Amino acid sequence: MMEKPLLEIRDYRLNFNTFDGVYHALDGVNLSVVAGQSLGIVGETGCGKSVTVRNVLGLLPSPPADVISGEILYRGKDLLRVDQKEMQRIRGSEIAMIFQDPMTYLNPVFSIGTQMVDAIMAQQKSLPREQRKNKREARQHAIAMLEKVHLPNPEKQIDRYPHELSGGMRQRVLIAMALSGAPKLLIADEPTTALDVTIQAQILDLIAELVEDMGLSVILITHDLGVVAKICDRVAVMYAGQVVEYGSVDDVFTRPRHPYTEGLLRSIPHPGRPPESLSGIPGFLPNLLSPPKGCRFFERCPKALEKCRETPPRISRPEKGAEALCHLYSEERGDA
Known part of the structure; x- marks a missing residue:
């Protein structure tokens, strides 16, 4: 029997109302963290990593933020619907957060x-x-x-x-x-971004040590896949406001299923591979003021099918391996 999640995000959709129109920041995000587990969230800048976790502590002002649907359940309680007094009790004593630039958050x-x-x-x-x-x-x-x-x-x-x-x-x-x-849950939002490489390693070692000593659950937001491999048990790969791949670190890193995850892994230098094996992901994130009708990765995907242009993909849940938001696997199963 699977352990009940400490934190569970279900079908989370969030927009920002801007002067240019409605920005569709998050589209159907599903994530969970069980007690004592570490979850890494990775992806390009602007893919929705920080936005996903900030409303766990009610840190997105409304307006402009507008929750369209979904739940953020902490121990079964929907944090999107608790009052301000209850949220103040939860902050710090139940859920805590570390931000990117310490100088910004210290007076x-x-x-x-x-x-x-x-x-x-x-x-x-x-x-x-x-x-x-x-x-x-x-x-x-x-x-x-x-x-x-x-x-x-x-x-x-x-x-x-x-x-x-x-x-x-x-x-x-x-x-x-x-x-x-x-707290029972620690959210670390790119905690080493403003630090040099040596200090980054020290801070990451410290977080790993505290997780073990205090039995913390952790959500770590980062651009660095190596950091996730070192610290986390599970990983969610985000692209353009969606979780496109989700599973154990071992499954995602050794058997990536989504073409975007494959592209991220190919862009990492490796001592055992020649420099010419490195490759980037061409193109740019789509404009979420007017998101694509089909797959949001379609324009950049080397494996795109014609149906990807118009039809949104569904999550593929294999018996083994990571979940992927991709038409390739529905094609393999013969799904319509």
């Missing part, structure tokens, strides 16, 4: 300690009064979390301001802040 006029203590105190508002920490206890908890994420000299660093820390140190502060409420 430059307050010390690290002030910001962490305020976050810890805010996360305790739903607890009975006798269980809440006072400011001194919250500060000690903040220092302990900074130590847990391997920030050097946390007793001194806690009184510094964001501009006094390096990019990697600031990202460790954000991770410590996110985990200070002991």
